[in-house]
Amino acid sequence: MGINKIALKAGGPAGAGVFTIGAMIARTLQKMGLQVFYTADYPSLIKGGHNACYLRAEQEEVHSQLQIIDVLVAVDAQSIEKHYKELTENGAVIYDSDVRGIDKVDTSERKDIVMIPVPMTKTARELGDKIYRNVVAVGAVAALIQLDRKKLEMTLEKHFSGKKKDSNIIEANKSAVKKGHDYVKENFKDLDFKVKMEDKYKEESILLTGNDACSIGAIKAGCKFVSEYPMTPSSSILHFMASNEEKYKIVVKHAESEIAVINMLCGSAMTGARSMTATSGGGFALMSEGFGMAGLSETPFVVIQSQRTGPSTGIPTYTEQSDLRFMIHASQGEFPRLLCAPGDVDECFYETFKMFNLTDRVQTPGIILIDKHISASAKTTKPFDTSKLKIERGKLMTMEQMEKAKEKVLRYKITEDGISPRPVPGQPNGRYVSTSYEHWEDSFTTEDSQMRIAQVDKRDRKMLNIKEEEIAPVMIGPDNADLTIVSWGSNKGMIQQAMKFLKNEGINVNFMHVLWILPFPVKKVTEVLSKAKKVLIVEQNKYGQLRGLIRELTGILIENTLFKYDGRPIDPEEICHKVKEVM
Amino acid sequence: MTSIKDLDNANVIQWCPGCGDFPILTAIKQAISELGLNPKDVVVVSGIGCSGKTPHYINTYGVESIHGRPVAAATGVHLANPNLTVIAVGGDGDGYGIGLNHFVQAVRRNVNITYVVMNNHIYALTKGQTSPTSLKGTKTKSTPHGAIEHPVNPMALALAADGTFVARGFSGNLKHLAGLIKKGITHNGFALVDVLQPCVSWNHEQTYEFLTENTYELEKSKYKPDNRDKAFEKAREWGLKKIPIGLFYEEKQPSYADQLPWAKPPVALDPIDDIDIKPLLEKYY
Ligand SMILES: Cc1ncc(C[n+]2csc(CCOP(=O)(O)OP(=O)(O)O)c2C)c(N)n1
Ligand code: SF4
Numbered sequence: 001m002g003i004n005k006i007a008l009k010a011g012g013p014a015g016a017g018v019f020t021i022g023a024m025i026a027r028t029l030q031k032m033g034l035q036v037f038y039t040a041d042y043p044s045l046i047k048g049g050h051n052a053c054y055l056r057a058e059q060e061e062v063h064s065q066l067q068i069i070d071v072l073v074a075v076d077a078q079s080i081e082k083h084y085k086e087l088t089e090n091g092a093v094i095y096d097s098d099v100r101g102i103d104k105v106d107t108s109e110r111k112d113i114v115m116i117p118v119p120m121t122k123t124a125r126e127l128g129d130k131i132y133r134n135v136v137a138v139g140a141v142a143a144l145i146q147l148d149r150k151k152l153e154m155t156l157e158k159h160f161s162g163k164k165k166d167s168n169i170i171e172a173n174k175s176a177v178k179k180g181h182d183y184v185k186e187n188f189k190d191l192d193f194k195v196k197m198e199d200k201y202k203e204e205s206i207l208l209t210g211n212d213a214c215s216i217g218a219i220k221a222g223c224k225f226v227s228e229y230p231m232t233p234s235s236s237i238l239h240f241m242a243s244n245e246e247k248y249k250i251v252v253k254h255a256e257s258e259i260a261v262i263n264m265l266c267g268s269a270m271t272g273a274r275s276m277t278a279t280s281g282g283g284f285a286l287m288s289e290g291f292g293m294a295g296l297s298e299t300p301f302v303v304i305q306s307q308r309t310g311p312s313t314g315i316p317t318y319t320e321q322s323d324l325r326f327m328i329h330a331s332q333g334e335f336p337r338l339l340c341a342p343g344d345v346d347e348c349f350y351e352t353f354k355m356f357n358l359t360d361r362v363q364t365p366g367i368i369l370i371d372k373h374i375s376a377s378a379k380t381t382k383p384f385d386t387s388k389l390k391i392e393r394g395k396l397m398t399m400e401q402m403e404k405a406k407e408k409v410l411r412y413k414i415t416e417d418g419i420s421p422r423p424v425p426g427q428p429n430g431r432y433v434s435t436s437y438e439h440w441e442d443s444f445t446t447e448d449s450q451m452r453i454a455q456v457d458k459r460d461r462k463m464l465n466i467k468e469e470e471i472a473p474v475m476i477g478p479d480n481a482d483l484t485i486v487s488w489g490s491n492k493g494m495i496q497q498a499m500k501f502l503k504n505e506g507i508n509v510n511f512m513h514v515l516w517i518l519p520f521p522v523k524k525v526t527e528v529l530s531k532a533k534k535v536l537i538v539e540q541n542k543y544g545q546l547r548g549l550i551r552e553l554t555g556i557l558i559e560n561t562l563f564k565y566d567g568r569p570i571d572p573e574e575i576c577h578k579v580k581e582v583m
Numbered sequence: 584m585t586s587i588k589d590l591d592n593a594n595v596i597q598w599c600p601g602c603g604d605f606p607i608l609t610a611i612k613q614a615i616s617e618l619g620l621n622p623k624d625v626v627v628v629s630g631i632g633c634s635g636k637t638p639h640y641i642n643t644y645g646v647e648s649i650h651g652r653p654v655a656a657a658t659g660v661h662l663a664n665p666n667l668t669v670i671a672v673g674g675d676g677d678g679y680g681i682g683l684n685h686f687v688q689a690v691r692r693n694v695n696i697t698y699v700v701m702n703n704h705i706y707a708l709t710k711g712q713t714s715p716t717s718l719k720g721t722k723t724k725s726t727p728h729g730a731i732e733h734p735v736n737p738m739a740l741a742l743a744a745d746g747t748f749v750a751r752g753f754s755g756n757l758k759h760l761a762g763l764i765k766k767g768i769t770h771n772g773f774a775l776v777d778v779l780q781p782c783v784s785w786n787h788e789q790t791y792e793f794l795t796e797n798t799y800e801l802e803k804s805k806y807k808p809d810n811r812d813k814a815f816e817k818a819r820e821w822g823l824k825k826i827p828i829g830l831f832y833e834e835k836q837p838s839y840a841d842q843l844p845w846a847k848p849p850v851a852l853d854p855i856d857d858i859d860i861k862p863l864l865e866k867y868y
């Protein structure tokens with residue numbers, strides 16, 4: 001690697017604070033003006049096991065993880081065993097030399113790597129608590145790769161402020177950093193490590209996870225009612241919304257089950273409050289009946305579903321993209337729904353905002369389909385530009401409109417555009433029942449065959465109010481390429497990263513990121529695929545769910561496939577390898 | 584002033600002639616009318632069952648949700664806009680079977696809704712299967728050898744979950760029932776009004792005759808609804824001449840929404856055109 005380019009992994013048991021190590025270094029590098037990506041890998045337990053935090057920083061945009069690292073920070077022996085082979089030539093291992101047996105790990109296969117033992121536990125104890133061990137490690141890394149000490153202190157201050165007894169805690173952490181730093185400086189005086197970071201600060205960036213970006217998008221969209229039941233990897237959305245409930249005047253309810261959640265949304269959204277939940281596949285399974293109620297009663301709200309490895313409990317803290325078909329079809333009967341699969345933090349923010357507008361426009365529920373990889377990975381980006389974001393509420397009726405109404409407004413009126421006026425309780429001239437039962441225009445239930453057909457067709461027509469341009473796939477790379485990669489969701493980052501490598505090797509590839517899946521941009525996808533010389537589809541599942549959908553809707557079968565389903569995100573290297581194989 | 588007529592609509596009621604749901608519908612209308620509530624500010628929320636059709640027969644706003652979920656849906660309506668009067672209605676299967684979790688949670692949450700349960704001790708719309716309130720031994724289509732379980736005791740459940748308004752009415756005693764519903768609506772918190780409702784088609788045990796014969800009004804006895812232990816004793820009473828109806832227990836407690844001061848002006852009516860997210864982004868720089 002070299003100047004201003006680093007990949008680092010911190011590993012240790014749950015509870016040892018390896019994510020803090022990653023976060024501190026990432027935030028410091030961000031403050032130094034670098035672009036950062038970092039992600040977490042953890043099993044479903046609170047203590048023990050093996051946690052790892054991975055980060056990369058460069059001057060150019062960093063889209064994803066790679067299979068290689070320059071620095072490994074290990075607070076237990078297992079972390080060295082598991083990861084030392086990932087080190088690049090002359091990479092370094094910083095480890096806690098106080099951990100019994102840690103020196104015995106056999107790394108003889110890699111004579112090139114630099115071993116940097118640091119007495120982290122002992123040093124932390126001297127500071128009064130073993131808890132500072134991970135921060136000693138941060139200090140050691142700072143010395144090794146020349147992190148800007150001032151910016152690191154700023155990071156510490158920001159990280160620990162607001163917590164109890166913060167001034168003491170901040171001081172203790174600063175000492176921990178200093179001790180870690182000085183130890184490496186004194187004991188490895190002659191070491192000239194290959195990676196050095198310089199302060200390149202030019203303009204501001206924000207560094208945040210997909211879940212946080214979705215939450216902020218929802219708040220910007222005026223989400224006023226959130227009901228959730230905690231489920232990895234979506235729970236941080238619940239926490240985010242709850243921590244802002246008072247400031248932004250939001251009702252946030254941790255309900256008794258996902259069944260309660262979805263039915264609460266059917267109620268809250270009916271009053272006109274923009275409403276949302278976040279869950280994972282298992283939670284959505286419980287929501288599916290209520291989701292259908294929203295379809296029939298034409299109640300708009302937003303469901304964020306962050307996929308994890310299924311079926312059933314699966315590998316609960318790992319990633320997958322195997323719920324696309326489920327989200328498209330869940331619930332009995334047929335009704336239109338919206339589905340968007342953001343591929344990075346920007347899309348998480350902007351598309352969540354847009355989803356609220358579109359669900360209001362077509363009065364049907366919408367799904368933001370993400371996965372663990374995007375939920376829990378953080379990336380730097382430009383501060384969100386809200387200047388063009390406008391709230392659009394479609395035919396939601398205002399008090400003024402309803403007061404002026406000469407006759408009763410029919411909630412389920414058969415209209416040409418398929419969209420009916422939507423009065424809310426409290427307004428005159430609009431009384432109706434938001435019903436799960438097929439109904440007349442005034443909402444009274446019916447079995448009438450003509451009306452049934454008219455209502456089904458009306459609901460279907462609503463989707464025509466969304467233009468293909470609004471839901472177009474994202475095209476990346478040159479118009480004319482020797483190979484077109486097709487994918488969706490979080491693979492976007494890894495594919496963009498792979499494209500950089502391929503370009504350097506003179507391989508000419510472009511990429512169609514299918515961002516909106518319902519409604520499906522049939523025209524554009526057909527056009528791109530018909531023109532493409534060769535096509536490769538990349539998905540994190542076994543059966544190629546988007547591939548099947550594309551075939552169903554365009555008649556085109558994509559022949560080359562890269563499907564991965566081990567719970568780990570696809571690495572850019574794997575994509576490069578596959579591309580070369582196909583070409 | 585809201586007259587009963589204002590609450591009527593032209594929809595043809597689809598209950599069997601003589602069904603015990605009719606007086607309950609009338610009682611709800613009477614309560615709304617006597618309280619002078621504007622129908623545009625009332626939302627009646629049901630589930631699915633014979634009971635589930637209620638919102639369509641009363642000219643207010645309404646939600647006909649799915650089986651077992653009216654209390655959850657009503658909670659959503661109420662918390663998004665606490666200015667509305669929210670009345671949840673449902674059957675015994677709906678509320679004490681498939682939806683039991685929501686019922687208990689809503690009681691302990693003390694959400695300010697009134698929950699009228701049309702308790703006919705049977706699954707009526709699905710044509711006569713056992714219900715969670717069917718007495719042990721009851722023979723139905725799904726229990727031809729007699730129900731084996733002990734019945735759910737809704738009064739005792741609500742009391743155990745720290746319910747702040749626990750009442751039981753009877754379809755055959757309209758005036759008394761309307762009074763209970765009225766009280767329930769004015770009660771600040773979750774008000775359970777379980778109603779003994781004869782189903783003339785499927786239940787030949789808890790009939791009008793049987794219930795008229797065997798219920799008595801607590802209000803006409805020396806009983807005072809201010810002691811939870813005593814209320815428990817009443818909740819356990821059931822038998823010939825020994826079925827209490829009336830207010831079992833009432834207590835003043837802050838409702839759930841009282842404890843969300845930021846949601847007092849209804850979040851549903853909050854303007855959303857220009858929300859500033861800058862403060863949210865600060866920590867990411
Ligand atoms: C999820 C689901 N399961 C089953 C049903 C079928 N179903 C409709 S009403 C009902 C029971 C009705 O009993 P109750 O709630 O006591 O209402 P009643 O008809 O007696 O008023 C059932 C099982 C359904 N609609 N939804
Ligand atoms: S089946 Fe029973 S509960 Fe249903 S309408 Fe008829 S009498 Fe009423």
Ligand SMILES: [Mg+2]
Nearest residue numbers: 674675703705
């Ligand atoms: Mg019943």
